[in-house]
Amino acid sequence: MQQVPANGQTAYRYKPAFQKEVYRCNVNGRFLLKKFHLSGILFFKEMKNGTVHAIFQNEMGFSFFDFEWDEQGRFKVNSIIEQLNKPAIVKTLKKDFNLLLMNELDSNSEKIYRGRRGEEMNYCFSLGGGVAYYIVNAGRLDRIENAGKRKKVITINVKGKQGNTVMPDTVLFTHHKANFTIGLHKMRDYVDE
Template identity: 35%
Template sequence: MCQFPMRSSVFIRRAKSAVWGAAALWTVAASCTSAYRGLKPASGDPACIQRFKPALGTALYKTEVDADNHPLSGLLVLKAMPDSSTRVVFTSETGLTFFDFAFAADGTFTVHHIIDQMNKKALIKTLRKDFELVLLKHTTQGRVLTKGHELFYAFPQEKGTNYYITDSACTRLDRIEKASKRRAVVTAWMMDYREGVPDSVSIVHHIKLLVKKIPFTIALKRIPS
C-alpha cells in the first residue's frame, strides 16, 4: 500500500483515541458471552434511522486510512449522482486517484478505478462494506431491539447483522456496529451532523484483514465547502 506523510491533525488523534478505546472494550466483550445476548424486542419504527443517512450533494473529507501503522492520506469525495447512485473517490492531495467506487440505488457496486497496490479482492470487499455501512445501504428490512438506555436498529445482512445504535428517542446516533452473532467486527461513528451530513466519520475493524490480524482504521474530517 502506498504511504504518504500525514500532517498533524487533531481529528485524526481523537479518532484514533476513540478507535483504540473501542477496540479495548471489544476485546473484553469478545472474551465473554455474546455482546448482543441481552437485547430485547422494543417498539419503534426501523425507518427512524433514515434520518441519519448522509444527505449528500457533494461532501469533501480530509482522510486517513491506516492499515498496520502504514497511513495513506488524502481527500475523499462523496457525491450524489443524477442517477441516484453515490460516487466515492479517494485521491492524494497531489491528484493521484487511489480508488473510485460507485454505489447504485439498486445495490450494484462498481469499481471504476483502483491503484494496483490496493487492488486486492478482500480489501475492495472491506472498503465496500465500510462505505455501505455509513451510507446506510441495506437498511430497508429491520427490527428494533433495546438494551439499557439504547435502541439497536438491527438489519440482517448476508453475513451477520448491522446495528445502528441510538439513544432511547432515536434522536442521536451513538455508533454503528457490523456484527457476527457474538461480537462487533466493525464499529463506526458519524458525528456532528451539519445540514444532514456528518462532520467526522471514524471506522475501526476488530478482525483479520487480508489474512493477518492488523489494525485497520479510517478517519474522515469534513472540509467546509
C-alpha cells in the same frame, strides 16, 4: 436489550442525503510487523443521474479509487490502484461505505431494541452472516456496529451530525479483526470548489 415495536420508526430516517461532501481521510493500520499509513481527500458526490461516487485521492490529485453506486444501490469499481485492488480490501471498503451510506440493507429484517441506557435505541439489520446495528442516542445517530456471529467486526463512530440526513463531521471506522482504522474529518472550506 429489549425488542420494542417499530411504531413507524425506522433507521432509514438517518440515511444521509447529500450532493457533495469532502473529507480529509487518514488510514492507519498494522499488518504482521509492518505499519501503514495513507492519507488524502475522500469525496462523496451524487451525480445528476442519481449515482453516488466515493473518490479517494491524495492532495496532488492522484486517485487511489473511484467507487460508484447506481440508483438501485448496486456497487461498481470504476478505478482502483493495483496495491488496493485485492478482493478482501475492495470487499471491506464496500462494506464500510455501504454501512455509512445505508446501502444494501434488508429493510424486511429490521428490528428495534431499547438499549440498556434508557434513551439508546438499536436498529438491527441482518447482514450476510452477521448483523448491523445503527445505535441512536437521544435521537441522534451515535455509531454503527457490524458484528459477526461471535464478536464485533467494525465499529463506525459518527460525530457532529447536524441533522438526521446530514453526513457527519467526523467518522471513525475501527476494524477490529483487520487491525486498521479510517478517520474522516469534514472539510467545509473546499466543498464548493
